[in-house]
Amino acid sequence: QQPVQSPQAVILREGEDAVINCSSSKALYSVHWYRQKHGEAPVFLMILLKGGEQKGHEKISASFNEKKQQSSLYLTASQLSYSGTYFCGTPNFGNEKLTFGTGTRLTIIP
């Protein structure tokens, strides 16, 4: 099942914080986060594992909610380079592949 991302789009000023959510109908045991700039390939940001361990970007963090059916990605003190579309990917039941959300478009303005 495809995870649902929110918001669909957000515009922030440089230096503001951003939160992007990824929700599933089932408990998540892993969430991948990628950023894609227009016309480019998705780039790995981080992985959030079921125990809360994080692998990836130093300036980006993520967490699960209490039921582990939602993950939130936190971008603090956003920079112009943070602009792009953010995708979460969640493993399916058989652990065979990632299912990606439809993306959140983040625009950082000066």
Place this chain on the structure above:
Amino acid sequence: NAGVTQTPKFQVLKTGQSMTLQCAQDMNHNSMYWYRQDPGMGLRLIYYSASEGTTDKGEVPNGYNVSRLNKREFSLRLESAAPSQTSVYFCASTPGWGFNADQPQHFGDGTRLSIL
């Protein structure tokens, strides 16, 4: 460091034509994947290969075939292209045999395919 290389970068086809999209990785990864990306729909898995010599269907395999030529190369073939296959195609790879929840996907730059 080339990473994952896809060719061609752009292609325009007529309905009914066939073509093969090429993907090669130089990271000694075992698993490789083909995705398509359409506006508003995110990335959807077409086929994947957990190791050399094996391939499996993903979410949207109809109209496509794949070949895992060797450990480095994984090609995607459209036998009879249809306008619905107009999309951006991304190849990706991961180190392990089969998908592993704690391994990031490394993507190529994509192939932009238009079918008229």
